[in-house]
Amino acid sequence: MRALYSAPALGLVAAVFLLPVGQALWTSLHRVWRQVPHETPFVGLENYRLLLASDRFWAALGHTTVFTAGSVALELALGLGLALLVHRKIRGRGVVRAAVLVPWVLPTVVSSLLWGWIYHDRYGLANHLLLTLGVLAEPRVWLGDPVLAMAAAIVADVWKTTPYVALILLTGLQAVDPVVYEAGALDGAAGARAFRYLTLPLLLPSMAVALMFRTLDAFRVFDLIYVLTRGGPGGSTETVSVLAYQLLFQDLDFGRGAAMGILILAAGAMIGTGYLWALRFARGAG
Amino acid sequence: MTRARLLVIAGLLVVPAWPWPAWAEGGSVTLAQFRQRDQQVENRLLKEFEAATGIRVQQRIMPASTDLQHQQYVTWLAGRDRSVDVYLIDLIWVAEFAAAGWILPLESRLPAEARDGILPAPLASAHYRGKLYAIPRFTESGLLYYRKDLVPTAPATWEELRGLARAKRGREVAGYVFQGKQYEGLVVNFLELLWSAGGEVLAPDGRVLLNGPAGAAALTYLVELVGSGAAPRGVITYMERESLQEFLEGRALFHRNWSYAWSLVHREGSKVRGKVGVAPLPSWDGRRPGVAALGGWHLALSAYSERRDAGWRLIRFLTDTRAQKAKAIGEGRLPTLASLYADPDVLEANPHFAALQQGLAHARHRPITPFYPRLSAVLQTHLSRALVGSSSPQEALDAAAREIATFVARE
Structure with a gap:
């Protein structure tokens, strides 16, 4: 009887998740080149083998890892700072809190176009500022260099999603009972010590949630990169999602594109499980 | 939100999906293309077509980015979408769409004398394996x-x-x-x-x-x-x-x-x-x-279209002398018909066309x-x-x- 009650939910999961994934899995085991529509032979794991044997796949995974690690680390550090700042009782706190969210509210495509102009070699704000401040002697072509382009993409992502991290951490901060700090002060934990021994441990669950969401999001990054660099220059910012898009919609290699999708799904599931496991471990230890 | 507002919103959501009765005599046809340089010129042309044939034209406006158009077209065509009849396609997609079986050969539909008037380079780019799959609309x-x-x-x-x-x-x-x-x-x-x-x-x-x-x-x-x-x-x-x-x-x-x-x-x-x-x-x-x-855009007929004859009439209308002349004068689009490069009205509006035609003669398709x-x-x-x-x-x-x-x- 109890199983019957959960049937609608299970049905929904099956319809919106299991069916498409099942179909992608099935497609990934065939050679489906739309240019050759009448031949779609079963090829087993061939699509996966080709992907895992290609430099391009590993390069994309490398770029994605650099992007994810760089942007999530910076977002967490800056987001924490921002959360602490707007948590304090300052004048106009409501306005500040709303203003902080603006970058996150903008659609990614819009903010990517915006950053494209910021990085423009002749009219861009980035060069203008850095030249005026004397940091640079010559204007840089930010998106025309493999290393700089990746850094530029990370900065744009950090700008956009730090507010989101700050928001999650802020809720965490507000959930802490002030009594804890009063008790801490009696025991000699104030200032930096209070932060280290009270705030951080109590914020750990919120941080884990923010980290997990952001890691999964950053790992699947597509629109920001696609609008900013199209995976260039020289493929140096091609992430796994950009590669999947390329395989599906430019190459019309549906089999390999589906295989790529399944691999991304598997990686996402691993990241998610990893975080949950680490969180449980940390709680158990604490 | 008030109930009245909700109703209006629900109405707005439902109305476009409502199966409207086909236009009195000729039915309707759907054209997918990017927003034209001067959409008013385009809309006037389509009105003319509707008046002359009784076939209603619905436009699906595509994103400006060529890659996004390709993605949207691929999504529709791979899903055998029957709601679009005529696609405006970049000439580099002709062979891909033809091989995939997504667009129909137009070989038997286009009369020989009409073919002779089309500039050779754009015409060649509309072929795949010796068969014509699209009609050049404008060129670059x-x-x-x-x-x-x-x-x-x-x-x-x-x-x-x-x-x-x-x-x-x-x-x-x-x-x-x-x-x-x-x-x-x-x-x-x-x-x-x-x-x-x-x-x-x-x-x-x-x-x-x-x-x-x-x-x-x-x-x-x-x-x-x-x-x-x-x-x-x-x-x-x-x-x-x-x-x-x-x-x-x-x-x-x-x-x-x-x-x-x-x-x-x-x-x-x-x-x-x-x-x-x-x-x-x-x-x-x-x-x-x-x-x-060579660059340019061609009109092609979807293999999943259920209104092929109406679609074909629209393609013919839009690639015919009259429509191409209107686009050349109104939007500065380079026609694909050789005769228009000698047309006094076209040259008056675009004195540089005569020089551009020489460039076209040497242009190569990818x-x-x-x-x-x-x-x-x-x-x-x-x-x-x-x-x-x-x-x-x-x-x-x-x-x-x-x-x-x-x-x-x-x-």
Whole structure:
């Protein structure tokens, strides 16, 4: 009887998740080149083998890892700072809190176009500022260099999603009972010590949630990169999602594109499980 | 939210999906295309069509980005979508869509005398395996724009262009600005050099010839343009819009772009109006003429259309003399019918068309293979690698050729 009650939910999961994934899995085991529509032979794991044997796949995974690690680390550090700042009782706190969210509210495509102009070699704000401040002697072509382009993409992502991290951490901060700090002060934990021994441990669950969401999001990054660099220059910012898009919609290699999708799904599931496991471990230890 | 408001919103959601009764006599037909340069000119044409045939035309406006259009079309066609009848397609997709069985051969529908009037290069690009799959609607070819107030005559060879670009550039004015971002435009810029140098991407039997001596020379030239300062480093990040912007701002001596840029150069308020000359792309060796790439958009009939005859009538109407003339005069679009280049009304509105027609005569279409978008994507990455110095021109082309060989012969 109890199983019957959960049937609608299970049905929904099956319809919106299991069916498409099942179909992608099935497609990934065939050679489906739309240019050759009448031949779609079963090829087993061939699509996966080709992907895992290609430099391009590993390069994309490398770029994605650099992007994810760089942007999530910076977002967490800056987001924490921002959360602490707007948590304090300052004048106009409501306005500040709303203003902080603006970058996150903008659609990614819009903010990517915006950053494209910021990085423009002749009219861009980035060069203008850095030249005026004397940091640079010559204007840089930010998106025309493999290393700089990746850094530029990370900065744009950090700008956009730090507010989101700050928001999650802020809720965490507000959930802490002030009594804890009063008790801490009696025991000699104030200032930096209070932060280290009270705030951080109590914020750990919120941080884990923010980290997990952001890691999964950053790992699947597509629109920001696609609008900013199209995976260039020289493929140096091609992430796994950009590669999947390329395989599906430019190459019309549906089999390999589906295989790529399944691999991304598997990686996402691993990241998610990893975080949950680490969180449980940390709680158990604490 | 009040109940009344909710009802209005629900109504708005439902109404467009409501199966409207077909237009009194002729039914309706759906056309997917990007927003036209002057949508009013287009809408007037479609009204005329509706009045003349009784067939109602619905437009599906596509995103401006060519890649996003391709993605949307692929999604619809792979899903056997029956709601779109006529697609406006980039000529580089003809073979791909035809091989996939997504668009119908129009061989038997187009009368022979109508075929004879179409410019040969666009017509050839609408064929796949000897069969006609689309009707050219407007066309483009690559051209060299130059500042005639600063450089009196256009360079005859690419070598001369590089020399002039380096010698005459100044602090505020760069030399040569082209499209160097990792996207289709970079491939086009490279192909024009490759062809001018006598090279080919593919042999007729499907072998990859791209990494031969002509390819290496062409890519080396492109890389050295940037390395020597003849082209500003920023070109590595420019698509058509950004590069044209530099030229329109008066910040470049030479600029490669499609023929459509001409009308923007001469537009009221343009900073370089009256200071710009246009010429065919330079020669590689001073003997053979330079080769420009052919661009343009064709109309094709969906294989999943249930209103094929109505769709075909729309294609015929939009590619016929009357409609092409209206587009040429109203939007400055280059017609695909040879006769219009001698039409006094068209020439009055576009005095430069006579000169552009010569460029079109030498223009070449990109390799006609169902794998062209895939081939181009491989080239985009490797050409870009050479431009940023991640690999040498020869290494880049060898790597691209190896990758292309794995799929291109599997047609």
